[in-house]
Amino acid sequence: MWKRIKDIAIKYPKLTSLVTFILFFLSIEYILKGGWQLALIISLSLAVHEYSHVLAMKIYKIPVKGVIFIPFLGAVAIGGTKGKIWTRQQECFIALAGPVMGYLTALPLWLLWKTTDNLLYIYGMGFVIFLNLFNMLPMSPLDGGRVIKSLLMSISWKYRKIGFFIWGILVLGSLLLFAKLFLRSSYGIMMMVLLGWFGFQEIRFEWHYYRAGQMINWPLSKKAIIGFLFAYLVLASWPFLLIVYL
Incomplete structure (x- = not known):
């Protein structure tokens, strides 16, 4: 069944994106109770x-067919048969592209609020900022997790175990931070x-290759x-600075 769904999604990517977008929208409407x-x-911000x-994947000429929206959860890009990320730099750039543009969608909402005084837009801006901020948590499959993984897995092979320890602490800390x-x-x-x-599975996956002495992707300089790291810290902290400023 799942294989058939995947085959249909790959064969008709635009239709799949549209249908799943509608389903995602309906799921969010259900959560918000109408x-x-x-x-x-x-949904549009996502x-x-x-x-x-x-777009970032296309810049690196990585084949990608479209996007599948997952009701109640989020969305993922549909990669082609050769849609593999080869370097940590590609992974970081592609991961950060989403939050950067996601945050920018809050700007027109702020302008609409300033010109109309409609609270809908300020609520929308708050949701958009929060969701993109949440996406910066240092755990896979979130974008923040992909960046942190690439950073920690690019440190010297000699100190890579320390990277795994820090990574695990960050994943656990993120879960505890949002536990309430x-x-x-x-x-x-x-x-x-x-x-x-997903967060600990990603760590286990990378640990397996580390123990085997294999390097999955070319590390960062x-x-x-x-x-x-600077870009990550800015994207993960500026909403808090905005709150302090306001």
């Missing part, structure tokens, strides 16, 4: 976020379990590590 306007803002990943929010509902608990499972 707030279709806010659900539409969130679309901008995901298609920014697609997650545990308020069954949906939150499901999200917490999924993120925890020292300059790239500094640059991407």
Whole structure:
């Protein structure tokens, strides 16, 4: 069944993206209990976020067919048969492209709020910023996790074990940080379990190759590590600075 669904998605990527977008929108509307306007803002913001990943992949000439939206959860890009990321630099750039453009979608919402005084837009802006900030958590499959993974897995092979330890602490710390929010509902608990499972599975996957003495992707240079770390910290912290400023 799942193989057939995957085959259909690959064969008809645009139709799949449209249908799954509608399903995702309906799922968010259900969560918000009928707030279709806010659900539409969130859904469109996610679309901008995901298609920014697609654009970044195309810059590196990585084949990608489209985006699948997953009701209640999020979205993923549909890669082609050769759609593999070969370097840590590519992974960081592609991962950060989504949050950068995702955050920027908050700007027109702010302008609409300033010109109309409609609270819908300020609520929408808040949701957009929060969702992109949440996406910067240092655990896979979130974008922040992909960046942190690439940074830690680019340090000297001699000190790579320390990188794994830091990575595990960051994943566990992220889960504990949002535990109070997650545990308020069954949906939150499901999200917490999924993120925890994916986060530690990614660590296990990388550890397997480390123990085998294999390098999966070309590591980042020292300059790239500094640059991407700075970009990550800015994207992960500026909403808090905005709150302090306001």
